[in-house]
Amino acid sequence: MEEASEHNKKQSVPVLPWMRSPIDVTLFHECPLNLLPFLDPRLEVALENMGFTSLFPVQVAVWQETIGPGSCERDLCINSPTGSGKTLAYALPIVQMLSTRAVRCLRALVVLPTRDLAVQVKEVFAAIAPAVGLSVGLAVGQSSIADEISELIKRPKLEAGICYDPEDILLDLESSVDILVATPGRLMDHINSTKGFTLEHLCYLVVDETDRLLREAYQSWLPTVLQLIHSSVGSLFPHANTFFSSPFGSLKTIRRSGVERGFKGKSYPRLVKMVLSATLTQDPGKLSQLDLHHPLLLTTGQRRYQLPEQLESFKLICESKLKPLYLVALLQTLQGEKCIVFTSSVESTHRLCTLLNFFGDLQIKIKEYSGLQRQFVRSKTLKAFRAGEIEVLVSSDAMTRGMDVEGVRNVINYDVPAYIKTYIHRAGRTARAGQAGRCFTLLRKEEVKRFKKLLQKADNNSCPVYSVPSDSIESFRSTYTSALEKLKESVKSETYRKHKFKFKSSGMVKGKEKNSKV
Incomplete structure (x- = not known):
């Protein structure tokens, strides 16, 4: 806001x-x-x-x-x-x-x-x-x-056996x-x-x-x-x-x-x-x-909003209902390069990461990084990402500000950023310290015009269309259907566990219900 x-x-x-x-x-x-x-x-x-x-x-x-x-x-x-x-x-x-x-x-x-x-x-x-x-x-x-x-x-x-004045301490x-x-x-x-x-x-x-x-x-x-x-x-x-x-x-x-x-x-x-x-x-x-x-x-210069010098920006036009497939196809073309995928919220981050991991044969190590996780989990994930043990990090905007991870070759905006500031901070996770990097933004057709205006605020008029092979998208259709069903079941299960925990923590679960698990 x-x-x-x-x-x-x-x-x-x-x-x-x-x-x-x-x-x-x-x-x-x-x-x-x-x-x-x-x-x-x-x-x-x-x-x-x-x-x-x-x-x-x-x-x-x-x-x-x-x-x-x-x-x-x-x-x-x-x-x-x-x-x-x-x-x-x-x-x-x-x-x-x-x-x-x-x-x-x-x-x-x-x-x-x-x-x-x-x-x-x-x-x-x-x-x-x-x-x-x-x-x-x-x-x-x-x-x-x-x-x-x-x-x-x-x-x-303090020496043993001596009485000290608390104020002196x-x-x-x-x-x-x-x-x-x-x-x-x-x-x-x-x-x-x-x-x-x-x-x-x-x-x-x-x-x-x-x-x-x-x-x-x-x-x-x-x-x-x-x-x-x-x-x-x-x-x-x-x-x-x-x-x-x-x-x-x-x-x-x-x-x-x-x-x-x-x-x-x-x-x-x-x-x-x-x-x-x-x-x-x-x-x-x-x-x-x-x-x-x-x-x-x-x-740096006279412009208020500036992108890294060695950054290349691309847009990927997607069919609305098949957007996850375009992302999967893009990740395949990047061939295991270190990537950060940004979404618009912590909930979207969790669901997208869960969905991607239900594509069982991607052979890409994918983890999430968001405010929903505890600090020690985020720290462990970030350490593994830095070490190259994780290739793709799906993140909320918690990662956009200042975080420096060496070797991030690509940033992918799964959800188009609402403001140029957000785009700059996301894109800035790559092309750091004079290195080259790429920022891909997945867009529905109706988002293209607004995205163009967004980039113009940073004087960026060079954002060509990036195409992924159509046969790659088609090859994942059946897997995508199966992954969506698994995601629905996973969301139901998580929702049930959250409600059950909420009732337990508030003392509203009856004794016989507590013992029914045993």
Whole structure:
């Protein structure tokens, strides 16, 4: 709904002044690691161990504005296509800047909308941060809150036989991590109830997938975080005699008298914010929630909606009642290449995956990935998909935002996306990091015209028709009929089990009914 309302208002919503003069990321070139100015040699080794030999343009642009001449004097808004390297773009300079100050406290917070995406981002930080002595934590509800607390908070060592004042113990609680990657809900849990958890030392706040995080309330996490930061900075540095961590060397003490240029009414040093999305909103009302300081927009070209450069888009025209057969025929032509098939809902994902697995002789390993599944099931499926043990993943849009799976050659829109933002985020699961990829969209004849208009919003007028062999479709007709019957029985069985579980959990099943199974 947010995307629809944004589309309806786009003629009337003014573009903010700072968005009219962005930095064009396409003017930057890849930079070999050994030529990147001021890069810590330890981080260079860590990046090489990850397989990097150079940084992508968006990473070079952000490096210049954080480590280079910009030195974080302005907050950064980064609007760059999916797969362009946005995660490392902010992770690398944050790690470098924090490494110049040898103190263990929570100084960088990265907030993401989903657990799976947060886990992925944490892995990026964890690959480089230990090289410079920094620790990274994760707060997503993947484990119990008690387990998370033990990882995030360092408790003082208590000697046996000594009676300690509980208030003294609380004062001695310290953060075990320098960087925290979190989802909003679990972040609020720690803010509200975890003893020793504090944001008073926070220097960097990253809001990744900004559009989604601003669209959904998420327990008012953003105003809570900003309020805590403002209040703690004011009490800690009432006279602005503060420590400033220089990216170029040792810790410097900076004494300020009067009002610092550009910081009127604000404490110094300030909280540096970085917000990122492949489809960054232009709505002033939404962006105002972030309380940005002299924001600087980094974007790719002049177009708001952009697809990966190496992406090829195709449309597949289907007969309405035979749409699953067209999908099966397409999967056969792709010959086991790693694919993600997107549907419009978690229910559709489950039913389509179940149906495909009733085509017994496909010889393709197919699994579902959706919000209906428990976290550990999704994590296990994603791990198997990354390892190549699964060739086709049928997914709801839970997979569209930011998820990075190496080697995905094809994305298939089984259900046509309603908005260009959805298409961009889905298509962005392939053609990542300069690799080639293809996006196929299955369309009924009546959907073709609307789909063409959708792609024009991203200036994509090249979407040829892709044809699958008609004899391939015919060869699966009898199997399709059988698979549909099996799907109907499966849906009935699942519905029965759900109702039975519901009655049991509410205590409405009588004793004799409970014992009838035995």
